[in-house]
Amino acid sequence: MWTIPNLVTLFRVVLIPVFVVVYFLDWRWAHEAGAFIFWLAAITDWFDGYLARKLQQSTPFGAFLDPVADKLIVGAALLMITHSYATLWITIPAIALLMREIYVSALREWMGQNNARDSVKVSFIGKAKTTAQMLALIGLLSGLETVAGFPIYWVSLGYILLYIAAVLSVWSMITYTIAAIPYLTSKK
Template identity: 75%
Template sequence: MWTIPNIITSFRIGLIPVFVFVYFLDWRWAHEIGAFIFWLAAVTDWFDGYLARKLKQTTPFGAFLDPVADKLIVAAALLMITHTYASVAITVPAVVLMLREIYVSALREWMGTKGQRDKVKVSVIGKWKTTVQMLALIGLLSGLQSFMGVPLYWVTLGHILLYVSAALSLWSMITYSISAWPSIRDGAK
């Protein structure tokens, strides 16, 4: 159970309270350091999956824990940016992203009970959504528009990418729903 990838995934879960605590410190660089911790968690998400495949250490526990870790840290980040920016322009796509995560998780769980989880396995669109979403959240969490006088426009880019990730999120949700539709229809009878 305690393979290297599972330890990395557990580390990612352990980063969540650190990330939230640091982000809300009354300190000049708190948001930037919080964004860095979130970035570190995002990198470990890629790294644990890579190691699980490379070292042949995939486990049922890891298959369960990895998406839970992802959803927990993303949910925390979405709550934090809605709090920080307190704007409809951030809140609406954040809510779309959260609703999609809950819906797709429930759909995958239900399809698993039907022995058809493969019909709603992670797709390329879902991977794009995750990548764009992580970049958006890093930009919005950091609050950086410039660094040492060099324009970065991270917040502006973060806003744009948040909407792109929300659109990809809806697209992937619809795609998963279409794949699952025959089972949903048959299950409703």
């Protein structure tokens, strides 16, 4: 259980309350620092998977904890941006992303109980959604539009990427559902 990849994943879970507290501090750079902590957590998501493969330390506990850690930190970030921006233009894609995460997790669990989990394994669309979602959240959490007077449009890019992630999210949810239909409708 205490493999290096699992420790990296646990570190990501520990970062969640730190990320939330830092983001809401009454401090000038709190949002930027919170966005950095979120970025660090996003990097550990890639890093723990890489280490598990490279060190051949894949474990059932890690396979369970990794997606849970992802959903917890992304869920927290989505709630935080809906609170910070308080606009329907952020809330609607955030709800779509949260609904997809819960639905696909439940679908994968159900498919796993029916020995058909491979039918709904992570696809390229799902990975593209995750990349767009993470970059969108970093941009929106940071609130940065300029750095040292130079325009960088992080927030504007965050809006665009959030909508791309939402579209990819719905697309992947439909794709996974279609793959699962034979199992969902069987009489077994």
